[in-house]
Amino acid sequence: MAKVWVVYCAEDQQYAIHLPFQQGMTAAQALAQSQLAQKVALPEPLQLGVFGLKIKDPEHYLLNAGDRLEIYRPLKMNPKDVRRKRAAQHPVGRFSRGNQWRKQQKTTE
Incomplete structure (x- = not known):
């Protein structure tokens, strides 16, 4: 059926x-x-x-x-704004001191 x-x-x-x-x-x-x-x-x-x-x-x-x-149903919040806020709180990328920067510092010491 x-x-x-x-x-x-x-x-x-x-x-x-x-x-x-x-x-x-x-x-x-x-x-x-x-x-x-x-x-x-x-x-x-x-x-x-x-x-x-x-x-x-x-x-x-x-x-x-x-x-x-x-x-x-309409969204309560804009998903793009949520992602931007999360990215601002936890910056990881090319120009910030994230995990790759720490690895590089350990190898040069």
Whole structure:
């Protein structure tokens, strides 16, 4: 029996609900059948995707058997900013005194 998965990752819990696949099922219909909106508050505006590719119009997007319908929520922080902050706290690279500089100092002594 073919299935369609509806997946949502909330801050405190993950949801993966499988539904029986029906020919002509749209993304909006699959979301309604999963009854995920009754279990958890979904983010607004609602952004959906299939296997990491965003869907522009969930009302008309037809799902295939085995698809994973994902519900996206906005990020709390920018991953680039987190990486920059971490790199500033622990500088390792060509012009800083990291591990390679220490090795070089031990060999010259």
